[in-house]
Amino acid sequence: MFPTPDTETLRLCSVLSSSAFGLVFALVRFEPRAERYFAHWSASAFLYAAVLVGFEFWEDRLFLDGLLLGGLAASNMLLITGMRAFDGKPPFRWWMLAPIAGSVLVHVLPTSMFGARPAVFAWTRAGDTIGIAISALIAGAMLVLDARRLKSRGGRIAGLAMLGYLPGYAITLAALAWGDSRVNFLAVIPMLSDQLLLAVLNLGLLAIPAERAQQRLRDAALRDPLTSVWNRAGFEQHARPLIAPGATILAIDLDHFKQINDRHGHLAGDNVLMELARLAGAEVGSLGGEFGRLGGDEFIAILPEWRAPYAQACANQIHRACRSFTEGMPEWTMSIGVAQVSEGEQGFQDALQRADKALYRAKVAGRDKLTAIGDACW
Structure with a gap:
């Protein structure tokens, strides 16, 4: 049997993986004639890595943790803005601020209002998990819906990868409800799933523009070069x-x-x-x-x-x-x-x-x- 890795090691793996994909998106973005949606996906990957580093160094600090949770929700929203930019739509919409603000407030308000009591702490952790799960649900559902309309297999893969995080969040909530020695073991499962889903998500995003390029080539082969009607x-x-x-x-x-x-x-x-x-x-x-x-x-x-x-x-x-x-x-x-x-x-x-x-x-x-x-x- 493989030994169960600790959360710090898994978190470091996620930081390195997300940073690598963020660098790839950034390098592609600055190529001639590259599209701006790469900048959104690059920002999402780098922000996710920065949030994980932040949790490693500044955990259990009320307001900083709230901002980090807001950053995690924002990294999910940047996936949507990138897909909208790919589709030629205005990337940002006001409702995208709701899951970000909600993630911050759910973490900060209970402790600010009722103090740092054990019961409040438990409810805060549950609220944090639910808030991030909602942002992942929104991002995954939007990616799947947009991909279906655009007939993009890569977009569907990315969206399903985001939705794949939801069982991990459910396991985290179950661990919090148990409240015994099994909490630490169950808390590792979402980080383990991150090692798989993070790669699937970003590879799906990378496939989206490649699919469009292939479709344009197939379409060009079926067009008359002079009149642009079908040959x-x-x-x-x-x-x-x-x-x-x-x-x-x-x-x-x-x-x-x-x-x-x-x-x-x-x-x-x-x-x-x-x-x-x-x-x-x-x-x-x-x-x-x-x-x-x-x-x-x-x-x-x-x-x-x-x-x-x-x-x-x-x-x-x-x-x-x-x-x-x-x-x-x-x-x-x-x-x-x-x-x-x-x-x-x-x-x-x-x-x-x-x-x-x-x-x-x-x-x-x-x-x-x-x-x-x-x-x-x-």
Whole structure:
């Protein structure tokens, strides 16, 4: 059996571990283009280490202990402010002062009002534990909720690590209630759990920006570099949930694109492509659909099946929206071919072929037109 370590040794381990993570967050914070949320998490780690050192040297001093407990609650709140900064929100909110002030007052007021009697001391220790447990509960719950909204696995891990401290606080309360020789043994358990949870918490925080960077890379691989709409692979991935009988496929083509390039230059042609993507993409998005660029001057859109009764109106809305292009640009028009996904079709390729045929008819009919094909259409 391993010997039971003393609280001083465990506290030193927590100080070293928290200081190491605080240093990592601080060094990353001062890298070029680093985000400010690292400063919040660094401050949280360093403050936690400072509080533990403070308890080692200034324990059993009423007001100093109260301030240290407030600092412990503040280190928990800094986890939330960092997550809010990561999410682009104002980091600080007034209610964050409540658990900090509560931790200080719960420790200071009973002794100040009733004196340092044994019964008061016992109730004060219980109040201290409950106050810190509440701040940990708030921090853990907020991290989990924010991580769920941001779809961050690292954030969930960090939040669950904070919630993992709660059983340790419950054990501390049980030890205080027992009030016998088992108190010292049970009091070690929260410090033992700290050795595990502290690492899990900070590693979870470090994973959060890495997850965002990976998501941005995955998203960039699915985007057209010129227009920023979905490329073919991105469209196929994001259109898949919308594929159902009645879903509307639009094949969109810029009219006389080569002439625009020849007369006005390729930069002007690129600007026209970006303008078409901006206008048509916004309309398709407002209709609940997905929009992408297949290549060159060819674009594609899909509208959900519940738009089927209004497919003509939706297609006309998209076509009209692209007539309000920015002044100063070369005049341009586009043609649209429309088809709908039929019963038994698992993808949109067959519907796209029909939409391409309709697009060809629109070109033959003089361009700047909208043509539909297929029994499922209007």
